[in-house]
Amino acid sequence: GQQLNQSPQSMFIQEGEDVSMNCTSSSIFNTWLWYKQDPGEGPVLLIALYKAGELTSNGRLTAQFGITRKDSFLNISASIPSDVGIYFCAGITQGGSEKLVFGKGTKLTVNP
């Protein structure tokens, strides 16, 4: 079945550093999404990407939809302690299916 390979699995960084994480797949996706999940909560949407090559920012977050439609990355600049959490990429495929296919997540720890 469809699978998203998300890396790295975990990251330990110092406050103020920039962070980059990515997702790849052997399948083509029409939409890429990035979510953040805090402990005991559901995922919260950070950025949505709808076109190949699209680069979108949301504050300190920037994400890109790969040209091949098989990958996406998320960058966080000048990290702060509240950036701690698990970041998931998710994709929606062509063909009318509405389901989100999720990666396994990147756990981010920010040391003050």
Place this chain on the structure above:
Amino acid sequence: ETGVTQSPTHLIKTRGQQVTLRCSSQSGHNTVSWYQQALGQGPQFIFQYYREEENGRGNFPPRFSGLQFPNYSSELNVNALELDDSALYLCASSLDRGETQYFGPGTRLLVL
């Protein structure tokens, strides 16, 4: 405007029992999707309901069933519980099919 709510927050059951989880969608949303999130994994799509009809199903056995009511709230029923059913069950609502999905906080189910 209230977001997506789920009940109960936590639940403990034993193998073989049946469970019903509930979800109230965000106001104005007619589509509800259910996901299972095992520990350390990304959410896995179970099924989606659109205007009271099932609109897509993931790779889950028939003992996972659902319902959507005229007010667009939804239930997830799991029969003959197995130990591997222990997970966080997430509900997401969207304004319409194909629109952005907003997640609730989830129900954590433990099967002993």
